[in-house]
Amino acid sequence: MEGLQTTWGSLIAVDLFMGGLGAGCFVAAAMIALTTGERFKPTVRFGAWASAIAIAVGTLMLLTEVGKPFRALVLFKSFSNLQSWMAIGAWLVFGAILFNGLFALFWTESVLKWVGAGVKFLENRRQVFRTILAVLGIFLNLGVAFYTGMLLGVLPFRPFWNTWWLPALFTASALYTGVGLVTAYATLRERGEGAARLRKFLGVSVITLILIEGVVLGYYLHKMLQGSADATRAAQLLISGAASPVFWIIVVGLGLAVPLLVCLSKVSGPVKRARVVLPLLAITSCLLGGLALRFVVLWAGVPASLSSPSLVQILTGIRFVP
Amino acid sequence: MQKGFYIATERCMGCHTCEAACKNWNDVEPKVTDKPGTQGPKWRRVTNIESGAYPDAQIISVSLACMHCGEPACVAVCPAGAISKRAEDGIVVGDQNKCIGCHYCFFACPFGVPQYGSSGTMQKCNYCLDRTEKGQEPACVNSCPAQAIKAGTMDELARYTQERMARKLAGSTQPSVLISR
Numbered sequence: 001m002e003g004l005q006t007t008w009g010s011l012i013a014v015d016l017f018m019g020g021l022g023a024g025c026f027v028a029a030a031m032i033a034l035t036t037g038e039r040f041k042p043t044v045r046f047g048a049w050a051s052a053i054a055i056a057v058g059t060l061m062l063l064t065e066v067g068k069p070f071r072a073l074v075l076f077k078s079f080s081n082l083q084s085w086m087a088i089g090a091w092l093v094f095g096a097i098l099f100n101g102l103f104a105l106f107w108t109e110s111v112l113k114w115v116g117a118g119v120k121f122l123e124n125r126r127q128v129f130r131t132i133l134a135v136l137g138i139f140l141n142l143g144v145a146f147y148t149g150m151l152l153g154v155l156p157f158r159p160f161w162n163t164w165w166l167p168a169l170f171t172a173s174a175l176y177t178g179v180g181l182v183t184a185y186a187t188l189r190e191r192g193e194g195a196a197r198l199r200k201f202l203g204v205s206v207i208t209l210i211l212i213e214g215v216v217l218g219y220y221l222h223k224m225l226q227g228s229a230d231a232t233r234a235a236q237l238l239i240s241g242a243a244s245p246v247f248w249i250i251v252v253g254l255g256l257a258v259p260l261l262v263c264l265s266k267v268s269g270p271v272k273r274a275r276v277v278l279p280l281l282a283i284t285s286c287l288l289g290g291l292a293l294r295f296v297v298l299w300a301g302v303p304a305s306l307s308s309p310s311l312v313q314i315l316t317g318i319r320f321v322p
Numbered sequence: 323m324q325k326g327f328y329i330a331t332e333r334c335m336g337c338h339t340c341e342a343a344c345k346n347w348n349d350v351e352p353k354v355t356d357k358p359g360t361q362g363p364k365w366r367r368v369t370n371i372e373s374g375a376y377p378d379a380q381i382i383s384v385s386l387a388c389m390h391c392g393e394p395a396c397v398a399v400c401p402a403g404a405i406s407k408r409a410e411d412g413i414v415v416g417d418q419n420k421c422i423g424c425h426y427c428f429f430a431c432p433f434g435v436p437q438y439g440s441s442g443t444m445q446k447c448n449y450c451l452d453r454t455e456k457g458q459e460p461a462c463v464n465s466c467p468a469q470a471i472k473a474g475t476m477d478e479l480a481r482y483t484q485e486r487m488a489r490k491l492a493g494s495t496q497p498s499v500l501i502s503r
Binding site for chain 1: 424429
């Protein structure tokens, strides 16, 4: 599309989205595991597997976008410069795939029984291992969510990306989409004692995260509109430019407004029916919105028009830079 | 020591000979795809900058390549450590055998220097090291009919341009380029 950044395309957007989604799923699953023990085992297991699979799929997308994917697979060579956020992110993601996969295995009974038959130690102390993995994993996955924003946020000559508000926005979106997916699963799957309380708690969490993302997104755009001419131009691509239909309809409308209305109606109680349709509608909207958010942010990453103001100043004779 | 370029825009006539000589010497592919209107990578590019308004409008042609920055942003962000700054002359070079083609350097460079051919890896001006290490000039300098490009150490270039109102290009990455108008 005219005037938008397209060098990094759809596969990078999917990678950033899936990385965040996976991280959010883990945080949701780990929090449920830490607070309720084994009571909601299917939800924790779903969140754990979803987190590992989402991050792995996102990483595969990233690999197919680079020029030399097989070379990139040799991590210790291809990501050796740990001053680079891409290298830091690669190791975080690699660690998260293994870690989240291990956490998922600890919540999969058939695997535990099979392993436990040989290693009694693991079988006897599985709750201790689950707790340790959950606590450590929350920090690791928050790191993954934060990295998806820092990857773009550290690039100084892309004014729309070069702000701390971008990692804040992507982290908020990661938690919202991840918690949203686990909430939808719990709403559809969990029954019995305590399930209603869990659904209500998760519903309130999703509402809170929607509001947080909305506030961060609003303040981010406000800062950009108040910033340099380049940052303003980039923000206007979202607000009224080429990316505005996707931004307003999918990111704001479907991604934030629809799930907010669904959650409010569910939590406050006016809607008792539509037990399956509404959660499915809400999570589909939420995920589409989260994915579209990565697309529009990537599109708005246009370069600063005066990357070297002194070059233009010298050539147009406006002012010599000493 | 830091090597760099001096560009005399008052001499440049925008003939693109430097671009062609650079592509020819460094065997840069002319096209990546057969799509009409597309071009292959250009390690040196002649850009026309318009200024003023009619009837006092003017066009200035400026030939730019990698700035071989003092603090190159591309080196800092490359995850594979495939871009390095040579200690002996400050030239910024890319290693095609290490590059994974992630484009991160492209986004970090304020001048849009890193480019990608059909191999998928990053390529850019290497100061014609295969020529300059033998005491020859880079292909662009050697080919320019108007002698609008000069290569050398920044001290040599500063001495050479003392009388020419040349100024060093400013920027956070400290580009090693002098320009006169």
